[in-house]
Amino acid sequence: MKAFILSLICITMLASCKSEKTSEVKKKSRPNIIFIMSDDHAYQAISAYDDRLIETPNIDRLATEGMLFTNACVTNSICAPSRATILTGKHCHLHGKIDNHFAFDTTQVTFPQIFQNNGYKTSIFGKLHFGNNPKGVDEFSILPGQGNYFNPDFITSKGDTSIQGYVSDIITDMAIDWLDREAQDDEPFMMMYMHKAPHRPWWPRPDKFEEFTKRTFPEPATLFDDYSNRGTAAKTAEMNLLTHMHYGHDSKIRPETKSEMGDQLVPLVEEWKNGFAYPYGRASKEQKAQLDPVLDSINNYFKANWPTMSDKEKMQWKYQRYMQDYLACISSVDDNIGRLLEYLDETGLAENTIVVYTSDQGFYLGEHGWFDKRFVYNESFKTPLLVRWPGVVQAGTVENEMVQNLDFAQTLLEAAQIDRPADMQGESIIPLLRGDKDNWEREAVYYHYYEYPSIHMVKRHYAIVTKEYKLIHFYHDVDEWELYDRLNDPNEVNSIYDDPSYADVVKQLKADLVQMREKYKDSPELDKKFIEKYNQKLINR
Template sequence: MFRGKTEEIQGKSIKLNDQKMNKYRILILVLFSGMAYMGSSCSTSEKEEDQKPPNIIFIMSDDHAYQAISAYGYGLNETPNIDRIAKEGAIFTRATVTNSICAPSRAVLLTGKHSFVNGKVDNVQPFNWEQDNFPKLLQANGYQTALIGKIHLDGLPTGFDYSMVLPGQGNYYNPDFLVDGERKRFEGYVTDITTEEALKWLKEGRDQEKPFLLMYHQKAPHRNWKPAPEYLTLYDDKDFTPPSTFFDQETNYAGRGTAAKTQEMEIDGHASWGHDFKMVIDPYGDSTGFDRELARFNPEQLAAWNAAYDPKNDAFKEAFGKGDESTFSSEKKREIAHWKYNRYIKDYLRTIKSVDDGVGEVLDYLEANGLAENTIVVYTSDQGFYLGEHGWFDKRFMYEQSFRTPLLVRFPKEIKAGTEIDKLVQNLDFAPTLLDYAGIQAPQEMQGESFRNLVSGKTGEWRDAVYYTYYEYPSVHMVKRHYGVATKRYKLIHFYYDIDEWELYDLEKDPNELRNVYDDPEYEDIKIKMHERLQELREKYGDSDQNDQKYLDAYLKVMEERKNR
């Protein structure tokens, strides 16, 4: 009896356990399915993240020489934040420009076309905003775009959802900005304001769901190098040694042609006591007009400025301001030139300190907000600059210091940290490269090439020569019109208009470009090859003597109109 009951109970028990097991099986299946779904979901999310178009922050400073970025190893100053881009990405050691002057360089950046094609050959001709530019193409493909800082191109910028730009050169202190075309004055220091407004747009002004392009452009370190209040005495305890070629003018630029001898960009000779060396009264008791520039300062800014500069100016005048300069010994003249160089280079580097601070703030924002991995960060300048080489300031020449420009790019997804590129990349390449990263086909009329595969290490193939033009003469600094071709080792330049001179340099043997070997019989074969290469590039890009004449006529017409106003 009990056995039967037991069997019955056991049978029910077995049936009950089967039911429980079925439930357990279902539960396990559900759990595994959920985990699989979650895994699949994560995988999909990661894929979606990888497929997101990259954000782009394009940082351009004005006249920032590669020699004044510590990553390039010249030892002049420290730029730890700009260096971060190189350490975590790539540094380009032979990046160059197509036309070494502010507005034309920016037109090339936007359009990906040489100056004689986009029409902005100098700082005088108008820029046609109606033509395609790469921000317009990004905007048309879902990007939100902003331009904040200096662009130095007349007219309302197009291709941007938001623009806040300096009118012309702008002011270092209490600058005006054109905010979507409306002029507004901002109290403070221009570099700090540009950074603050760039960060404000990143935090509050953009659609957080869209990829973005931010063109974050600083005025500094453009002439006349007014430092921020906190850096007015930076480097006061340091004496900078001028470059080895600083006193080239003493030999009348021996070994070079007319263009080097007739320029007007010498630190000791063409820079002014007021505008450049910051004296209201010059060493000989004459007013310089610099007080008119100081009128823009508020009382607090002016007090800080005077406290920093007056003692230094007075000390110089006490030491060198007495007597007739024409009677000074060559040694004393050199001491004055040395002082001028130090006043120039210290102010120049002081303005860069603020630029570097701003770059650090932007990079920190990207890190703190999880944007660093999918954001391309570019740091560059509109061209290079002379920091006393050959005794000069400014740019314009095809000689190395103004022809080359700093270029550092970070994009963790594709660019290996510590990459170094020595190929002849140009500012002509920025537009097609950034479009390539965004997955957008560059228009056929863009003349540059994408260096995306070059910097990622997918290819080592690249162009072997670059083409250069310069048109703004006769004008400020009096650098002759010229065009030329450069390879990794050689450079051929033709100076024209009121002269007809050729210069050829061997950069391997003569990195300072002190000896023109154009007429040297040993370089005859090289000269022939460089002429052939020059002609090939002029044909490739569509340049000609007719272009030179067209833009010369247009330039002279504008200058004559200005003269007659």
Template sequence: MCSSFLLKVMLLFLFSGLIACAQKNAQKKKDQRPNILFIMSDDHAYQAISAYSDKLIKTPNIDRIASEGILFTNASVTNSICAPSRAVILTGKHSHINGKIDNHTPFDTTQVTFPQLFQKAGYETAMFGKLHFGNNPKGVDEFMILPGQGRYINPDFISKTEGRITKKGYVTDIITDVSLRWLKEERNPNKPFLMMYMHKAPHRPWWPRADKFKEFSKKTFPLPKTLFDDHKNRGTAAKTAEMSILYDMRYETDSKLYPETLAEMENLEPMVPRKKNGFWGPFGRTDSIQRAEYTPVLDSINNDFKDNWSSFSKKEKLIWKYQRYMQDYLGTISSVDDNVGRVLDYLDESGLAENTIVIYTSDQGFYLGEHGWFDKRFIYNESFKTPLLIRWPNVITPGTTEDEMVQNLDFAQTFLDAAGIKAPSDMQGESLVPLLKGNRDSWKRKSVYYHYYEYPSIHMVKRHYGIVTKEYKLIHFYYDIDEWELYDRINDPDELNNVFHHPDYAEVVKDLKAQLITLRKKYQDSTELDERFINAYDNRNH
């Protein structure tokens, strides 16, 4: 009887040991899921990444992601404006479904975001940098985010543990410092992580760090071939948008001219609307040491303006403002690239790189003088297309280039798929994992859908929706106008000629209109929804 009891005890211990071993192995297997590092900048044009084009700037660190992974050349957004784009990325749903149609409408906090799903699935989650909306991001274990647009110099942050704090220094460096500290010291090394590392730069008003300000202020950049575009072969929307470098880019806020300089200049032409505290709002945050670093360059810019502006022709004035724009915009990007390099270096040195998916993107594209513009909003290429570079060791073939039609709508489902987490059925994107693995035959999408709502508002880009394929782009501008545009993306890559009414394209128009109706039904967009948002605008504006 005693031996029988001992046998039972031994079997019990053996069974318990087997269960514990199985659980340990299961946990070990679970923890092998890939880490995900999502890097997003704000308004970073694909033209300003040398993996796409090295005409303007070299970005060796961001390029590393492409050379060691994949570069998407037809990545785009569903709504080219900051907060709505971020809402699409977080929810995997179009703006009219997630409710964040513009920068003013509050985000629907009942929407499920992909960080929540990662957190629920056992990932450790963190968010550092610019979210743009809301002060308490959902689904993240740790965060430190900029309030609203944030500041470049000595920025404020909202921290999960410390509340609202001010950090001394340059925003791009600070966001990276905090992100690296979390990676090195604060995360749980036994759990896979999802970290969202999100920069304010290169968003307007484009204040580079002082050393970059000095370096880039001495550079001259090639002019885009459409800088002097008169928009004559397009419709009302292109002709009435308020994003002209010459007529709408502010002297003090954007070109870094002292208010005193403008006060000295009589009959300044062209007259551009002033923004109260436009110069001192950002620059006024400097301390005495920082101010001393910036001032010599600011003095040089202002003296050059005073000495030459009045004698410049209209064309020369546009070129001067374009060069000032590029010097500052690209100066902020240089800091982003340096800091991305710091993070990539740590991943390599720590051994984390082998099991970490790295994504670099922007919340949308941006005009760098094309068509004489800055900003975004349009379905036209420079704002519609967005950079997308992904590195996934041992999965993506290094140096791959992919031209399939993909969107920021796809990001959430891609990350979930890569992590082995089931995506909710109401997400509207498609996982890019087959493309990342080189399985192009399984990719069936041939067109993407776009819808922009924020009008009337800053920059006055009219509301429009459209369908884009590799070959064509069909657009409907609506609300206060009813105009259609069609662009042949192969024969007119700069989108200078609207061929909607050209008889040679009659069949193309017919086919694309039918496809557009199908897409609007697929994504549950409708005339009724358009009217609801129009009424909301009308009520707000009255």
């Protein structure tokens, strides 16, 4: 009898050990995933890419401990379409969200749904931008539309709510709280942690507001670009700091200051009526008490100096005001990413968690005199991408192969050992993450922007981009081509499309572009269809 009991104990212990080992193997073979995305975060504003504007030590950790991509880019540089592409792994003309006006095709399968159907716990916290009931997540808390910086409202899986505080801090609190509740067992998780910042209008947390308004930032080389040697599109876009950046909405000039100065202010193309009042009005009494001394300083300086400034000085002042607020918002994002990374370290989750940091697209920080995005020119076309995957990605590596947000869904699915749907159009970047360039064959990427005529008036265009060249076709109310030598003209100020010495390059890229449009199932017929639908939508407004 004793022998039987001892045998039973041994068998039980062996079974328990086997179960624990199986669990460990399962956990190691099925990594957790945290997908972090900010809104409009320019790669130039991450010190791992360029430290002239800001230090971002916590985001930089992902580069130091993982891989930094220098040629990551988007398929369409505008918020909601980019997010739809990330979720579906498809170009805009297939998922239907070609711009911020058209609805997302809700029959499309998103990668969180696939994760959820394959044994992952799933969640999303922060800014989704479209759709109030995200599919494929066990728990969500998302900002309605653009959301607010101060005391934001949230749509949650348990009902609507409003939370006092600063949005970047609150979103991080939600993410850490979910990890605390749901990530402490062997079941793998996939969490989307999505910051609103640094989307316009840029309202920093009060302490950051005070800190950054005391700083002065270097000007980009093309701040006073005159758009010579380029076509109509660059010349007619409405995103110039001097003439299109709003006094109240952007530069924090109070309505009473504007009223007092009257004719001393040059009328802008458009000045949003509640651009200052609404976001400021979201702040509590205590928050306003912290904001007001800084706002007083800005407005007093503006009243005393603006009337006598030259246009050049006004442009420089607007640039500094823009950078102070934009970068202050990013500083809060970086602080909060630091909080999350520390949590992963403290709980031991970091060892088996892939952390991805990106933005929904790039952004102009005064380059070409602009703010915003939309163009296929570098600052909006390129996007930050940093990936940390312990035990797989070699720490401190830099990758210059061309990858796109089109690839994210496929990559994450492969990392989780989940089969991808056949209709996804991206390419998994797992070979690059593993240092296996022999199994990476992409030579060029495809881009297509649709939202015209609309805010900022960036003309419709599509493009093929290689490491060396960028060929762009602007269409609809124009028919113009531009070609840029990306290696010899990194600022993209000189289109060489008509240069005879590049005739062979143009010919080859045009042929490649035709093939690429066919590959991705885009076509002139679709271009015409979307224009007609867009025009009808404008008529019906």
